[in-house]
Amino acid sequence: MSQTHIAIVVGSLRRESFNRQLANALPRLAPKDFSFKQLEIGDLPLYNQDDDAKQAPQVLRFKSEIKAAHGVLFVTPEYNRSVPGVLKNAIDHASRPYGQSAFGGKPAGVIGVSVGAIGTSIAQQHLRNILAYLDMPTLGQPEAFLQGKDGLFDASGDIGKDSKAFVQSWMDAYVAWVKRHATV
């Protein structure tokens, strides 16, 4: 059976990040023919259009990892009612030079944890705008706005019992979405 590769981009660099924990837990809910790799974005330089003609090795690595994936999964917190700058920086890098974006056509999923009850909903809407421009078919339903509170993860790092069925339904929908839209 051929493998479907998913690149995970986490929008937080924080050591104890809830979103990183979510990114670690999500692959355990996917079928065996799906594999996941979390991409490093913390070492990317600040985007500068002057560098488009000679992108840094870290940028070329990030772009090639996106290009090699069948789909991209964004797991992000909300910062000041939008996406964190580190995530936007990574997206801008891989979208350039003009006409050489790594993202076009890749099926995307968007999910996130914040401490607020409606946390990540506005960040996700902003991200959806960006992904629409980048020509990425993005799973619309179910939306998944998770709250980072006690019990979200269990002692093994799996999704806790209260949220497990919902997050599983989200993953099932994302897997079906990627199967429908993947082109590489």
Ligand SMILES: Cc1cc2nc3c(=O)[nH]c(=O)nc-3n(C[C@H](O)[C@H](O)[C@H](O)COP(=O)(O)O)c2cc1C
């Ligand atoms: C700069 C900054 C801005 C934030 N803005 C929001 C926000 O707009 N909405 C929200 O729900 N939480 C906001 N938070 C709180 C985050 O939800 C919280 O820090 C969360 O743990 C970040 O995700 P992480 O655990 O993956 O790092 C903000 C946190 C920071 C550091």
